[in-house]
Amino acid sequence: MSIDSVFQELRIVDNFYQTSSYFPMPILLVGxxxxxxxxxxxxxxxxxxxxxxxxxxxxxxxxxxxxxNTARNILRTGKASLNFIPDSRKFMKxxxxxxxxxxxxxEKMAKSPFTLEQGLSAKQDSASTFPQIVAESYQVFECTxxxxxxxxxxxxxxxxxxxxxxxxxxxxxxxxxxxxxRIDHILMKPRYRAxxxxxxxxxxxxAVPVDYGxxxxxxxxxxxxxxxxxxxxxxxxxxxVSTVFYAANRIDPGVRFTEEACAKLTQxxxxxxxxxxxxxxxxxxxNGVETVGPEEMDKIRDKRAKxxx
Numbered sequence: 001m002s003i004d005s006v007f008q009e010l011r012i013v014d015n016f017y018q019t020s021s022y023f024p025m026p027i028l029l030v031g032x033x034x035x036x037x038x039x040x041x042x043x044x045x046x047x048x049x050x051x052x053x054x055x056x057x058x059x060x061x062x063x064x065x066x067x068x069n070t071a072r073n074i075l076r077t078g079k080a081s082l083n084f085i086p087d088s089r090k091f092m093k094x095x096x097x098x099x100x101x102x103x104x105x106x107e108k109m110a111k112s113p114f115t116l117e118q119g120l121s122a123k124q125d126s127a128s129t130f131p132q133i134v135a136e137s138y139q140v141f142e143c144t145x146x147x148x149x150x151x152x153x154x155x156x157x158x159x160x161x162x163x164x165x166x167x168x169x170x171x172x173x174x175x176x177x178x179x180x181x182r183i184d185h186i187l188m189k190p191r192y193r194a195x196x197x198x199x200x201x202x203x204x205x206x207a208v209p210v211d212y213g214x215x216x217x218x219x220x221x222x223x224x225x226x227x228x229x230x231x232x233x234x235x236x237x238x239x240x241v242s243t244v245f246y247a248a249n250r251i252d253p254g255v256r257f258t259e260e261a262c263a264k265l266t267q268x269x270x271x272x273x274x275x276x277x278x279x280x281x282x283x284x285x286x287n288g289v290e291t292v293g294p295e296e297m298d299k300i301r302d303k304r305a306k307x308x309x
Contacts, residue, residue, distance in 0.1 A: 017046075018213025025211045027095060027222070029114070030062065031081035031131035032073030039081075039116055039132040040105040042070040043095040045211045047082060050180055053275075058183045060141065061168075066177040069105055072157045074145050074179050075170075081119060082141040082181070083134035087209035087225035091136065096220050120185045138206035139188045143181035150180075202227050239270050248277050248292075255284045260294045264301075 010020050017023040025045035032040050046063035060082065064071045074080055085091050094113050116132035121142045133140045147153045152170025161171045169180045188196075195204035207225040214220055244265050248257035257280075268276050283300050284292050 015213075022212060024223075025213070027085065027092070027209050027211045029083040029085060029095065029098070029134055029137075030064075030070050031083060031116075031133060032070050033077045033079060033129060033131050034069070034073060034105050035076070037129055038105055038109070040069050040073060041083075041098055041109065041112060041114065041134070042068060043099040044070070045213070059146065060143065060181045060183065062179045062181055064177050064179070065101075065175060066161055066171050066173075067175070068101070071177045071179075075155060075157050075177075077129075078145040078147055079121075079130050080143045080145065080179070080181055081131040081133045082143060083137040084139045084206075084208075085114075085134060085136060086138050087207040092209060092220075092222050120187060133187065137189075138192055138208075139186065141181075141183050142185040142187065143183055146180045146182050202229060239266055239268070239273060241266055244273065244277075247273060248280075251277055252281045252285070254290065255281045256291045258291065258293045261292045261297045264294060264297045 012020050027045055028047060029041045030044050034040050047060055050061040051059040098108050115135040117135050119130060119133040119142050121130040150166045150169035152166055155170040161174060166172050169178055172178045192206050205228055209225055210223045212221040241259055241263050244262035245259055248262055265276060280292060280300055289296055
């Protein structure tokens with residue numbers, strides 16, 4: 001159907017993110033444990049941040065076929081590793097091959113070019129078994145499935161799944177599953193970790209490929225990594241000192257802020273100002289400080305820098 005516009009409507013069908021749109025996605029290998037304890041690698045793009053702040057933990061959401069090796073393994077063990085592999089034609093070709101449905105873990109992994117090693121979870125808890133991680137990755141998330149959410153603790157491996165289905169976690173449809181994966185550890189190659197802590201420049205970014213999905217019954221379409229460029233936040237978009245001063249001195253009657261201290265927070269985007277101020281108040285109360293001045297603000301910044309490092 002045409003509309004009075006420069007656009008035309010496209011019918012929404014199953015797998016709309018690839019069949020009815022151009023949707024850029026990450027490329028990662030999900031590691032999970034087979035019944036024998038071997039690590040199975042499955043390529044996925046439908047994996048995105050779920051809980052990013054304010055929950056006391058952080059989580060990703062993974063969407064998969066409920067009959068896949070990955071889904072069955074996560075349902076059984078509740079463990080997964082999310083391995084973000086760099087842009088390489090060899091790696092992309094291998095990822096597509098690993099995703100071919102019907103092959104057993106043994107058949108797939110026998111041809112895999114990826115190197116597996118123990119992650120931090122296995123080193124911290126030698127009595128338990130965890131999926132191995134891919135050594136070629138630029139970063140890895142070691143995760144635990146939060147099966148207590150949405151009543152998903154009752155979901156187990158079956159040949160077929162009848163309704164009712166979960167809303168957002170576990171078996172969510174006749175053919176699909178969603179897994180809310182709590183991030184236990186983020187592991188990163190040293191050069192990229194150092195860049196995040198010390199300051200990222202264009203040359204510091206890992207080679208991140210982008211997947212546009214399975215199309216035309218023949219190909220996956222993947223874009224090569226191109227060095228990103230910075231776009232500066234416009235000057236003058238910070239908040240006024242008076243605004244910071246007003247907000248800061250309303251948070252807790254036992255902690256006061258000077259104008260000089262508030263001047264150090266004027267470049268914090270307004271949406272992040274309140275959480276930043278609350279963190280300052282928490283520090284002040286922990287350290288018995290009743291008035292936060294510029295020296296205290298410097299100490300808070302130093303503490304934050306050390307925590308990042």
